Amino acid sequence: MLNLLLEPLGYEFMRNAIAIGILVGILCPVVGSYLIVQRMALLGDVIAHCVLPGLSLSFFFGVDILIGAFGSGILGALLIAWIRSQTRVKVDAAMALTFSTFFALGVTLITVLKNKLDLDSFLFGDILGVAPHDIQRTFVIAALILLMIKLFYKELLFYTFDKTGAQAIGLPINTLYFGFMAAITLTIIASMQAVGVLLVISLLVGPALTAYLLVKELHQMMIVGAIVGAIASIVGVYLSYYRNLPSGPAIVLVSSSLFLLALLFSPSQGILTRSTQTESTTRLMNRFKFLRRND
Structure with missing residues (x-):
């Protein structure tokens, strides 16, 4: 068993893959938690596709892809906000239009x-091809975002x-929105x-x-999402x-499997445990009614 865990670590590309996988595995759920509670989960997918024009221009002009991808992603997020504020168009329609336009x-x-x-690497990832400087950049991005979230x-x-309440007490909601979009964009780039x-x-998500x-x-x-x-990420890389599987899809499939387990067996919201709790509650209620009748 120990040999199964240690054998892949003998290769530098596996050590790099596990390192960046852990960083991304921690960062994405922290940012994704805000997307879920705001009911904006698809915004991450939209911004992920909005970075493509910036990547293309960065390659053409020979500049760091971080600059082009970040600018393009932020532009897409701001375009969605502008469409929502200036028209009657709903947020889902604005995201769909921006998504398709930027990707095209x-x-x-x-x-x-x-x-x-x-394009294959861009669309599906290449975690086994990461270099040490990729890990360093991802670490810096993750540390910066996590520090800002803590502060x-x-x-x-x-x-x-409560956006309305936040605005009422004087919080800079536009700045918070821009900062949140920047965090999502940087997370996607990483x-x-x-x-x-x-x-x-x-x-x-x-x-x-x-x-x-x-x-x-x-x-x-x-915290739990980061764990x-x-x-x-670790299990997917292994x-x-x-099993000679593509690494990116393997990580996602493991993540989806863990969600399925939580969906079935969560102590408070699991489908199977919830039905068991309901049956127990029903038995207790019936027992209580029986005792009441006997009294």
Whole structure:
């Protein structure tokens, strides 16, 4: 058993994959928890596709992809907010329009500019191909976002559950919104190498949803979600090594499996445990009624 755990660690690419997998597995659920409680889970998927034009332009001009992807992702988020504020268009329609427009623009730019951008790696990730500098950048992004969340946790909590109240007491809700969009965009950029843009939404939402079924408080949800995300990443990488599976999809499938287990067996919200609790409650009520009648 110990040999099964240690054998993959003898390869540098596996050590790099596990390291970045843990970082992404911790970061994504923390940010994803806010998306879930705000009922904006699909926003992560939209921003993930909005970064494609920025990536294409970054490759063409020879600048760091972080700059182009970040600018493009923020532009997409601001466009959604602008459409919502200036028209009667609902948020889901605004996201669908922005999603399709930016993705089409990105594919067009790749074709016109003749970029050598690996679309397969971009869409599905290449965690086994990460380099030490990728891990360092992901670590810096994760540390920065987690630090900001810790420093402004109370403000973000108030903004998340009561935007009107947050505005009434003078909190800078526009700044909080921009900061939240920046955090989502940076999280997606940090996760692209691991799972790709098509699967990043699963890592953003999956572990956080699993935690949502297990705990009640937001800070507990972030902690449990981070643990679940890290476990899913490690197990997914090991499965990809021993079963010759694509690493990104393997991580996502493990995450989804953990959610399914929580859905079935969660002590408070599990489908199977809930039915057992209901039967126990019914028996207690019937027993109580029987005793009342005898009295």
